[in-house]
């Protein structure tokens with residue numbers, strides 16, 4: 001049986017704080033790996049439950065439940081990401097910052113799937129290559145926080161909301177509740193079940209193309225440009241139908257993979273299974289909570305629990321790379337999580353901010369190239385570009401997001417590398433959380449429909465516009 005971490009009193013929150021002295025190399029992970037070996041490492045963002053026995057029971061329940069995804073699917077995604085790393089495909093990843101259990105509705109899942117599919121058509125047109133789609137969905141329930149408490153207007157200090165897998169947004173639900181671990185599994189399962197059934201029932205069938213409304217685009221020149229992209233796409237589909245080239249499955253169905261930040265290691269461990277590799281038959285450790293999980297920028301310490309857990313799983317994994325990452329540190333991290341330098345196993349999700357990307361990205365690209373690692377380079381133009389509006393509302397400027405993206409594309413090109421993908425926080429709903437874009441949202445519009453419980457997301461129109469602009473850069 002898998003050893004449960006919570007009963008070990010030695011791993012109190014205090015004992016888990018990392019003390020990384022940059023002058024002495026940390027004792028990095030290299031020994032024997034097991035699904036529980038992370039438990040002896042210092043862990044950031046750890047969760048402390050009041051009733052350890054209830055938590056243990058929840059984790060035991062998770063251990064008994066069936067995998068949400070299979071090795072065949074995971075290996076198929078790995079093969080696709082290898083093509084991305086080699087420049088033969090593009091990676092689109094997007095979804096909410098914090099997915100809520102309440103987002104598990106047909107309407108919201110449909111809206112997000114439709115948006116990701118439309119964006120992927122635009123990107124296929126832009127790059128003339130296939131697009132691999134990964135949703136931040138069906139499990140994106142655990143959030144790292146810069147501060148573990150928040151100050152309310154009445155002066156009270158309460159625990160921060162850490163995602164539906166840990167605690168609830170209402171103030172009276174802020175104590176970590178282990179029952180949420182099992183709830184997270186069932187909401188993931190319901191979401192994934194609906195995604196799978198919709199896709200196998202023709203949701204993505206391009207014989208019935210989606211509506212493309214561009215009425216909101218205020219600037220005539222942009223509107224004309226976007227309309228001509230939509231026309232090219234619909235013409236191409238019509239042409240294929242006419243000549244009978246649409247009989248293959250590619251116009252009738254698509255792959256959509258799931259992902260989340262693998263932050264809550266107790267949860268991830270419970271869904272880690274020893275299963276047969278579909279090609280070799282060899283037993284390997286798969287994280288079966290999602291096809292792809294990533295390490296956040298706050299939990300990527302070389303000697304930390306998260307890096308230790310991630311180095312042992314077969315899934316393709318992501319690593320968030322913020323401005324504090326040193327060139328040599330990045331290479332050491334790659335050596336730990338991917339010692340055999342397997343192509344496309346690792347996706348580096350860079351998120352520096354529009355004013356830092358030109359300063360930090362070139363060093364990272366050169367260091368990785370010299371190391372011999374071949375990664376997927378993905379740009380997350382969201383997390384380095386968060387600011388407060390004058391009224392104190394967390395927002396992001398569409399222009400800053402596009403600026404980081406276009407700089408990343410240019411820097412890669414100049415260095416003989418290639419930006420292989422984008423990572424966006426978005427929603428299919430018409431929210432007002434990010435400002436700018438062709439709807440012309442401003443700070444004073446933020447209160448109209450601001451519904452995120454964590455970071456501000458692109459709305460459906462802003463996200464589609466981002467895809468149009470990225471497609472344009474690749475066509476240039």
Ligand code: PEP
Pocket residue numbers: 097144261295296297298320321351383455
């Ligand atoms: C996120 O992706 O929501 C997130 C917290 O990102 P990062 O780890 O890059 O800050």
Ligand code: MN
Pocket residue numbers: 097098383425454455
């Ligand atoms: Mn976020």
